Amino acid sequence: MFEPRLALASLSGRSDAAWASAASEHAGAAFLGGIALDEPSREAARALVARDRDEFLPADPIAFVDDQLSALSETPIRAGFNLRSSSPEPIATAAAVCRAHGAICEINAHCRQEELCAVGCGETLLRESDRLREYVCAADAEGATVSVKVRAEVDGVNLAETARLVERAGADAIHVDAMDSEEVIRTVTDAADLFVIANNEVRDAASVREYLAYGADAVSVGRPSDDPRVLARIREVLDRLSREAHA
Template identity: 40%
Template structure:
């Protein structure tokens, strides 16, 4: 698994994610047996959705009577325990997609399983019985209820994912910020028809791990959302072994060749804020300036932030480059004789350079959001 970590540098719930591909929940379909059949080519899986209290179990029974596939049982803890135990034999990081009507219902499940799984709040289901029970899309239209559930799970020490459907909340980026500030660790977004622009909006709104979902079944589609901010992609109806195997092989090959599997586009080409790692000094009018204004950084603050983040790394120098440091250099896919000459003189491959840029980006983004949290706490 350390080879997988070196390749993708992904951890969920303190476990290595072997590939940035997940299986998304489908009620009545995705259980332990479903995941185990596909385990060779996924890094994480969200089983469920599982109803966990009286109102949502009643909703599941009503939906099953109407012909939908549902997991129906009398005791949620017993049913979930059986599934979680079955997945012990796999190295797939397990998440359980839950549908409850109160924060207390989620907290009770978290007390039962502690840190064995990721707890995913289903704010995604659009079936009317579930909405009437107070979960699914109800939570997107009543974000205060969603935040209360996040806080209840975090009070139990849980790793929390929030599964949402884009375009339902009043403002998806605002919702992402709110659940991040409440303590959520992951946002799992069904993009619907919004595409990578929605990914970029949410990426720029919070530092949470971001899983992109909906019809991402090819390498090209996966790379599109990766380059705009996704950390993982998830598949539901098309999570067949053949599709998963093809995606896994292609993404792994890209990571080994490029060094940063989800490297962002440069800011000047529509990239998210991770692309600040590729920006030069703010000496001319370019898309960097409105980006800095949008995130509340002055030019001097940006200069200081990037210089401090690069200090002591392989990017800290580079006298032959335009600004005297590789920290200000662009993406390896952009032709530049000065950058390439500097890399050659330092004995740094393009792949290693991109790994360094990845780490630089992580430092920059984390400091931006750490500063925002500090400002919120002091206000």
């Protein structure tokens, strides 16, 4: 799906084309966004801004997705866009834009802010599996490469079942925030034949090796994604492990 197998995880209001381009020396993929696509999710994002969170709130979110992906057309990195919506139709529209750019359409089933969950976004989708299936099917129908960003440790949610569900619906990848439960990656990799991206506290050789030992295909970084020292360290580890595997 991308090489090197280091991704940049989206950071609300910060992960744009310039951010991705700055890290392209080290990373193989970058998930821009998250971006709220429809009015309920945009209203939730405005509420988050009112309590001092950063959010992307362009006048036209679909045009913003298109413009940001266009800005990366000459950058050697696989782009993706992390998407929020209270219904599947805007996801399909954005997925078509992602497909046109060869980008990954990432459905956000991860955010846990009350405002977003109240309108059916983020981790609410993990609890409402029929809706999550609709979102994945809508994106897949547009021919996009589909990833689903999920969170571990959500009460009542079995990530193995979630992985099987999104795989059947047409997803290609699952991006797992392990939430200090690193072994959940093995649960996911055993459950489905998806490209698994492991996220949470990826900082050094030990964390990279642990996630790969649990079966992850790639790792991602969030907050350190603008720190070239951390990215270079992780890239060095991945390159070394790749050489060892092919020796």
